[in-house]
Amino acid sequence: MRVLEFLIHQPYYNSRERKEIVAIPGALGRISEVVWELPVSYKQGMRVPARIYGTEKLIGEMDDAVYDQVTNVATLPGIVAHALCMPDGHFGYGFPIGGVAAMDVEQGGVISPGGIGFDINCGMRLVRTNLSYDEVQPRIREVTDRLFAAVPAGVGSTGFLKLSKQEFRKVAEEGARWCVERGYGWNEDLELTEDNGCTPGADASTVSDRAVDRGFNQIGTLGSGNHYLEIQVVHEANIFDRDLAQAFGLSDGQVVVMYHCGSRGFGHQVATDYLRLFLQVMESKYGIRILDRELACAPFDSPEGKDYFAAMKCALNMSFANRQMILHRLREVFSDVFGRPAEKLGIHMVYDIAHNTAKLERHFVDGREKTLLVHRKGATRAFGPGAAGLPERYRKIGQPVIIGGSMETGSYLLVGTEGGKETFFSTPHGSGRTMSRTKARKQWHGKDLQRQMEERGIYVRTASWSGLAEEAGGAYKNIDEVVAASDLAGISRRVVRLVPIGNIKG
Amino acid sequence: MAYRYLEDFAIADIAFEATGRDLKELFSSAADATMNVMVENLDTIEEREERDIKLRSGEPDMLLFDLLQEVIYYKDAEQLLLRIKNMTITRLAGAYVLRAVGTGERLDPLRHEQRADVKAVTLHHFKVEKTGGLWKALVILDV
Numbered sequence: 001m002r003v004l005e006f007l008i009h010q011p012y013y014n015s016r017e018r019k020e021i022v023a024i025p026g027a028l029g030r031i032s033e034v035v036w037e038l039p040v041s042y043k044q045g046m047r048v049p050a051r052i053y054g055t056e057k058l059i060g061e062m063d064d065a066v067y068d069q070v071t072n073v074a075t076l077p078g079i080v081a082h083a084l085c086m087p088d089g090h091f092g093y094g095f096p097i098g099g100v101a102a103m104d105v106e107q108g109g110v111i112s113p114g115g116i117g118f119d120i121n122c123g124m125r126l127v128r129t130n131l132s133y134d135e136v137q138p139r140i141r142e143v144t145d146r147l148f149a150a151v152p153a154g155v156g157s158t159g160f161l162k163l164s165k166q167e168f169r170k171v172a173e174e175g176a177r178w179c180v181e182r183g184y185g186w187n188e189d190l191e192l193t194e195d196n197g198c199t200p201g202a203d204a205s206t207v208s209d210r211a212v213d214r215g216f217n218q219i220g221t222l223g224s225g226n227h228y229l230e231i232q233v234v235h236e237a238n239i240f241d242r243d244l245a246q247a248f249g250l251s252d253g254q255v256v257v258m259y260h261c262g263s264r265g266f267g268h269q270v271a272t273d274y275l276r277l278f279l280q281v282m283e284s285k286y287g288i289r290i291l292d293r294e295l296a297c298a299p300f301d302s303p304e305g306k307d308y309f310a311a312m313k314c315a316l317n318m319s320f321a322n323r324q325m326i327l328h329r330l331r332e333v334f335s336d337v338f339g340r341p342a343e344k345l346g347i348h349m350v351y352d353i354a355h356n357t358a359k360l361e362r363h364f365v366d367g368r369e370k371t372l373l374v375h376r377k378g379a380t381r382a383f384g385p386g387a388a389g390l391p392e393r394y395r396k397i398g399q400p401v402i403i404g405g406s407m408e409t410g411s412y413l414l415v416g417t418e419g420g421k422e423t424f425f426s427t428p429h430g431s432g433r434t435m436s437r438t439k440a441r442k443q444w445h446g447k448d449l450q451r452q453m454e455e456r457g458i459y460v461r462t463a464s465w466s467g468l469a470e471e472a473g474g475a476y477k478n479i480d481e482v483v484a485a486s487d488l489a490g491i492s493r494r495v496v497r498l499v500p501i502g503n504i505k506g
Numbered sequence: 507m508a509y510r511y512l513e514d515f516a517i518a519d520i521a522f523e524a525t526g527r528d529l530k531e532l533f534s535s536a537a538d539a540t541m542n543v544m545v546e547n548l549d550t551i552e553e554r555e556e557r558d559i560k561l562r563s564g565e566p567d568m569l570l571f572d573l574l575q576e577v578i579y580y581k582d583a584e585q586l587l588l589r590i591k592n593m594t595i596t597r598l599a600g601a602y603v604l605r606a607v608g609t610g611e612r613l614d615p616l617r618h619e620q621r622a623d624v625k626a627v628t629l630h631h632f633k634v635e636k637t638g639g640l641w642k643a644l645v646i647l648d649v
Binding site: 293 | 517627
């Protein structure tokens with residue numbers, strides 16, 4: 001086993017946290033070409049080793065915080081096998097972004113909002129059309145401008161749907177199904193959404209009024225930061241598996257739309273409420289001590305844990321509804337611009353999948369099948385062929401995995417594989433950042449970037465010029481390297497690389 | 507106001523350090539630092555509406571956490587951009603009690619140049635401490 005020494009520097013640790021960490025020299029062992037491991041001896045309290053996925057290049061560039069955060073995760077009660085970090089891993093809060101941890105719920109396993117993220121069910125939807133690049137390119141400004149008007153983005157943005165707070169609570173329990181039953185979508189959209197767009201067990205009585213206040217008028221909005229809606233093209237040279245691409249309805253020259261957003265203020269408040277609650281009961285009631293308050297947690301099988309799980313599912317559903325309403329607006333815009341009904345334009349979903357979530361799933365650990373709560377924070381579920389829970393049409397080939405890249409470089413559609421079992425069928429969610437937003441906004445200027453991108457054939461509209469600068473491609477890892485690492489690890493496989501031609505940034 | 511954004515920390519989010527001679531000054535700076543992540547120029551926020559803020563916490567750091575959450579809450583719930591004024595912080599029965607007025611106005615995209623929406627205050631490395639007569643806070647905001 002090759003060993004790389006890493007300087008573990010923690011410049012902002014406060015004295016209380018520092019006392020709880022035993023400073024053992026960092027030693028990262030190499031398990032395979034793209035799998036690296038920190039043993040339980042790395043940090044006091046680790047219950048399992050930590051495994052980080054990445055090529056040598058990605059590991060060399062990885063944020064130091066990833067090693068600290070993923071080994072903090074390894075100390076959580078009930079964690080099994082390994083605390084994992086995907087190849088796009090970077091500095092998060094609590095968990096690293098790209099973090100995956102499975103808890104044995106029958107052995108005191110915990111649920112932690114910091115393992116899911118504040119933006120519960122931040123996720124991706126990929127939509128195909130039967131339009132070609134040649135048809136869309138001459139009208140890219142018009143269609144992007146119209147989408148920018150129809151899908152609100154930016155700080156505190158509100159959607160066109162006006163609901164009472166009581167009705168919003170129904171949306172939180174019914175998800176995208178609520179939308180489709182009221183004409184905002186097609187039945188097939190539900191089949192092609194994770195959990196059919198409605199995660200069962202959502203209970204709106206576990207959600208605070210403040211959470212509802214923050215989200216009831218935000219359905220159908222993008223938000224900001226790294227959230228976007230992008231018009232993309234499939235190029236022949238970027239098809240890695242023709243049969244799978246065809247099975248997902250994709251071919252050369254085709255225009256698709258990919259978007260990335262979550263549960264907006266509603267989910268953010270649900271996570272905040274329970275983070276606050278868990279801090280109060282975690283140690284006093286359950287005797288759980290943690291290394292980072294952002295990892296506040298409660299036993300899954302506790303009243304507080306169960307309430308958070310039910311509230312989190314409300315946020316999952318709100319997010320499915322959010323992306324469903326955006327699809328509805330997208331169909332309206334395309335239909336208007338291209339003068340044909342959405343059905344004639346072939347505007348069908350490929351898939352919709354969360355990358356900030358926790359789910360009860362059955363997995364094998366040491367040869368025994370167990371019910372595990374799998375936290376994925378900036379990591380995508382990637383079920384292989386034959387998995388229960390996949391739409392019938394994808395059952396034999398595996399789950400579509402949607403990986404959003406930076407707005408300048410492109411994105412990917414992957415497929416889940418049998419090899420995914422080593423990561424509880426999890427794979428990356430995006431490029432992963434390499435530069436802070438604060439630094440990026442000094443390095444690039446939004447208006448210049450917009451002009452440069454347009455010269456390269458990508459028309460961008462944004463609610464925030466500095467927000468655009470913060471999302472410059474240079475602030476991200478190389479998505480090709482991230483996807484190659486996943487492919488090499490066998491935890492997902494490349495199908496198609498998608499290239500942007502129009503983009504809306506929040 | 508005394509705050510600065512940290513360049514090489516929390517790369518996907520926004521980290522800032524705020525300072526103040528007392529908790530009131532520190533908290534006002536931190537609230538402005540939070541709002542300044544969302545709006546480029548705080549001077550463009552006019553004092554048109556007010557919201558009373560009353561908070562109570564056993565620890566000063568969680569009092570700050572709750573105050574920053576108020577700023578974020580009103581941004582979503584009412585699209586209000588608030589700055590914190592007339593703050594008092596008193597000790598009562600072992601707890602810190604904060605009273606303040608949030609003053610500002612609804613977001614107007616034509617007048618308020620937007621930056622990034624703040625989702626939440628994280629507790630990762632979150633701290634409030636007094637060193638050498640100066641209060642300091644380290645905050646990472648999820649954006």
